[in-house]
Amino acid sequence: PLCDECARGYHQTQPGSLCTTCPSASVLFVSAACVIFVVSAAMLFYAALITLEDPEVESESHKVALKILFNFLSMMSVVNAFRYTAPKVDVEQLKVELPALEQILPEYDISLYDLLPIESIPSITSLLSVECMVDSGVFGEVSHAWRLFLTRTIEVHIPFLLYITCLLFAICYVFSFRAVRRSKIPQPETVTEHFRASIAALEERFQRSDEEVRLIERPSSAQSFFALIARSKDTHTPPFACLQLQEEVHLALRRERRFKEEKLVIQQRAEMRALAKKRLFWLFRYVFSGDMSLRRRLAVVLVDSVTVAAIIYFFSYELITSGLLDTIACEAFEDGMALRLTERRSILCSSDDYNAFLGMALAFMVAYTVALPGILALVIARQRSQLMTVVQAFFRNFSLFFGGYTSQYFFWEIVILARKFTGEFAVAFNPTTDPRSRLLPLLCHAALFAFLQLRCQPYRKVDGNILNRLETWSLVIWLFTLILFAVSRSVGGSVGVSG
Numbered sequence: 001p002l003c004d005e006c007a008r009g010y011h012q013t014q015p016g017s018l019c020t021t022c023p024s025a026s027v028l029f030v031s032a033a034c035v036i037f038v039v040s041a042a043m044l045f046y047a048a049l050i051t052l053e054d055p056e057v058e059s060e061s062h063k064v065a066l067k068i069l070f071n072f073l074s075m076m077s078v079v080n081a082f083r084y085t086a087p088k089v090d091v092e093q094l095k096v097e098l099p100a101l102e103q104i105l106p107e108y109d110i111s112l113y114d115l116l117p118i119e120s121i122p123s124i125t126s127l128l129s130v131e132c133m134v135d136s137g138v139f140g141e142v143s144h145a146w147r148l149f150l151t152r153t154i155e156v157h158i159p160f161l162l163y164i165t166c167l168l169f170a171i172c173y174v175f176s177f178r179a180v181r182r183s184k185i186p187q188p189e190t191v192t193e194h195f196r197a198s199i200a201a202l203e204e205r206f207q208r209s210d211e212e213v214r215l216i217e218r219p220s221s222a223q224s225f226f227a228l229i230a231r232s233k234d235t236h237t238p239p240f241a242c243l244q245l246q247e248e249v250h251l252a253l254r255r256e257r258r259f260k261e262e263k264l265v266i267q268q269r270a271e272m273r274a275l276a277k278k279r280l281f282w283l284f285r286y287v288f289s290g291d292m293s294l295r296r297r298l299a300v301v302l303v304d305s306v307t308v309a310a311i312i313y314f315f316s317y318e319l320i321t322s323g324l325l326d327t328i329a330c331e332a333f334e335d336g337m338a339l340r341l342t343e344r345r346s347i348l349c350s351s352d353d354y355n356a357f358l359g360m361a362l363a364f365m366v367a368y369t370v371a372l373p374g375i376l377a378l379v380i381a382r383q384r385s386q387l388m389t390v391v392q393a394f395f396r397n398f399s400l401f402f403g404g405y406t407s408q409y410f411f412w413e414i415v416i417l418a419r420k421f422t423g424e425f426a427v428a429f430n431p432t433t434d435p436r437s438r439l440l441p442l443l444c445h446a447a448l449f450a451f452l453q454l455r456c457q458p459y460r461k462v463d464g465n466i467l468n469r470l471e472t473w474s475l476v477i478w479l480f481t482l483i484l485f486a487v488s489r490s491v492g493g494s495v496g497v498s499g
Contacts, residue, residue: 005144005344011131022132035127036158040165043315047308048282064404064459064467071416072474074318075423076481130154145353148344149327149361156323156364159316166308171301174286185287283307313372317417321369321424327361369421377414404467409458419449443482450475 006012006019013020022028050067131151134142139150178185278287284304288297330339330349339349347354405412426441453475459467 149357412458446479
């Protein structure tokens with residue numbers, strides 16, 4: 001049937017599943033708050049885990065492997081767009097028709113779903129039940145088309161909600177930590193005053209030493225000349241030799257004073273750097289100078305949160321892309337049939353509602369999936385050439401995009417974003433009226449990026465080249481999964497596309 005969406009007050013926990021009753025509004029928002037909190041905590045933990053400060057220190061292999069695992073799981077979730085009929089083998093009937101196979105066939109039916117439980121992969125949007133939020137009356141009574149658009153728009157902005165949650169948590173925790181432990185937090189002013197006092201005492205002490213062995217600038221001066229003669233008689237040293245000795249002592253004292261002052265300055269800078277490195281969760285600075293305004297302190301926390309923002313955006317890129325494509329992708333499901341939304345077949349792509357939100361959906365698509373990665377790539381490429389001035393800040397903010405890669409392929413994380421975008425694009429738009437034809441471009445897409453991985457090997461070759469091997473195996477498994485779908489269609493099963 002064309003009307004494939006759930007009625008108002010019902011929702012699907014997974015694509016293709018049966019519609020279930022929406023929970024009450026209170027349960028809905030409490031569960032959503034819990035999910036947002038848990039996912040935000042996970043993002044903060046992962047950010048603290050992978051953050052780098054020193055470009056000479058490479059990310060540990062298990063941290064990069066965790067990122068590869070997340071990429072693999074998000075890539076496999078694309079299969080949720082396909083629904084299929086699992087091929088089954090009736091062993092008893094096959095024994096009658098082909099007795100020779102009786103000895104090699106197992107004594108059970110073969111089910112593709114048993115081997116590959118695709119629908120068991122959860123997503124954050126299914127846990128949040130956004131469709132139920134739209135039906136709760138917050139937006140009033142809306143049409144089915146606007147219901148889909150509002151649902152997908154909210155889902156697309158969930159990563160931004162996660163970042164805001166992390167940022168608010170960081171601000172509250174930093175300032176509450178400072179309020180509770182104010183007396184135990186070292187102040188930069190205290191360190192500065194301590195070293196200023198030390199330098200002043202040092203200068204005073206050397207000034208007294210200078211007075212004791214002051215340089216005789218004018219030997220013609222009667223007092224200085226007679227003092228020099230008296231000293232030469234006591235030490236049995238010629239007067240001019242005594243003068244030279246005093247000059248050498250004076251220069252030695254000046255060199256010693258300069259050395260000790262420089263040593264104190266170096267120690268002061270080291271202690272100030274140590275204070276600047278004090279962070280909560282290895283992410284957020286909490287030592288501020290007393291003359292810093294509240295606005296500047298908030299700006300420091302905001303800058304420190306760039307790491308979390310980059311991680312949230314990277315891992316939610318497919319969610320953003322697929323959600324926006326659901327609102328614009330159209331196809332004709334049969335020859336001669338008008339174009340309809342792939343995600344909601346009851347919505348005509350020529351309807352007024354579709355034309356009303358199409359412009360907004362395209363604007364979101366360009367901004368979030370094309371412009372933002374492009375700006376990110378430009379920032380990384382530009383700042384990488386100026387690393388000597390902002391090394392620590394740069395590597396801390398963009399650790400996710402550098403960890404594990406060789407210097408030659410520092411941009412490879414942008415290639416992964418391109419892989420995610422083009423993969424979702426291949427699934428969303430059907431070149432023919434046969435929904436199963438999506439498998440061919442997706443197969444070509446998987447083969448292309450598997451070849452790029454095999455050809456470039458962008459990860460560091462450490463620990464037995466484990467990182468490149470993990471990435472290669474994940475792409476190969478993805479490729480053979482798609483091949484399995486294609487083969488299952490040709491041997492008796494069928495593969496379609498949900499929507």
